[in-house]
Amino acid sequence: MKLTRRQQEIYEYLRDNADAFDHPPSYDELCRVLGLSSRGSLHKHIQALIQAGVVEPMDGMHRGIRLAEPGPAEEGIPFLGTIAAGRPIEALPQPEYMQVPPELLGNRPSYVLRVRGDSMIEEGILDGDYVVIEQRDSAANHEIVVALIGNEEATLKRIEQQPGKVILHPANAAMSPMVYAPGEVKIQGVLVGLLRSYR
């Protein structure tokens, strides 16, 4: 859907000043600041923006326009931080967004982590690679997952779930598989894609 000039203006204002409002702005407030004197006119534009999918209404509520997913839609999926085997995920203070080829993505929410370490080097996952993770709390056997161990350490490993135990397999001859009780391991997501930059 294509926006007209005014619609674009209004959308940009909404986007750029989203933080300036303590609460979602009312139509009257928006009218004042946009130089309109009729709520009716504004309403037409907002409806067009909703139609275009760049803004979403908060049903049946006053003061309810909200930006539609400014991140996922235009900026890509969130890049959350670094994962290094045996340590907590080192989160960025505020997530950046990364444009990932849609071929790598499915329907579920996904995010990107940077890999630190060589524990999966024999699977072609190198130090510094970016991995695309699909958010899930369960996985099929032998998928590569982001697993949280004991609510502390996070790690990227191939998972093997057996009755009564969970084995996490590194892909590095210098390291050994680790065995845990099912309750100790929480699956955070499944590896669906990989990006590497040689620059």
Next chain:
Amino acid sequence: MKLTRRQQEIYEYLRDNADAFDHPPSYDELCRVLGLSSRGSLHKHIQALIQAGVVEPMDGMHRGIRLAEPGPAEEGIPFLGTIAAGRPIEALPQPEYMQVPPELLGNRPSYVLRVRGDSMIEEGILDGDYVVIEQRDSAANHEIVVALIGNEEATLKRIEQQPGKVILHPANAAMSPMVYAPGEVKIQGVLVGLLRSYR
């Protein structure tokens, strides 16, 4: 369809200044900047350009001329085909386009190839991976390049250029480096990025 002088002029203006407009320009704006004083005259030219297929209308909308060929610009960079060590690049009948994260790209034109074979497996480049190649005809030593050998075979290897000879190093213990005369090897591009899908 062949363009007349003026049509060519107008098309070139549209093409070269596409970014200068925050939104598609109106006929009046174009008239002013092209030195016309009649929208009717412009309209004739635009119609001719649409007929010629170099520009496309945005139906039923005001402010609606848009440059044609949304392919390369919006859809990403071309995915040309498959590269398998020791064979010519297997080109697609018509290139598809792939959206690649801008982080992986530089300023030069680039393209995507799919890797077939395990010759670079120890560098973390697996069978089925997509590699992003920056078009160049020379490379720094020890970069990974797409090289054309004797105008026939194409291959993805780490390059070592010495006085009087060129060595292409696979990253697979089962394979040996190949030595060529400098004239035999043509560099087609340099590896700058990698994409992998686990689906």
Next chain:
DNA sequence: AGAATAGAGAACAAAGGGAGAACAAATCAA
């Protein structure tokens, strides 16, 4: 001369953008 190209200008329909009144649902004040 005739055809193709280029432009001017008038007239027009549709889209864009806005004003304001009237209404109903949500919210707030007492």
Next chain:
DNA sequence: TTGATTTGTTCTCCCTTTGTTCTCTATTCT
């Protein structure tokens, strides 16, 4: 709770901008 107020919605009416279609004229090329 009740009434007043705010807020989102719907509607009708208006003007401007914009693309389109004409007709008419001037220039260039064969």
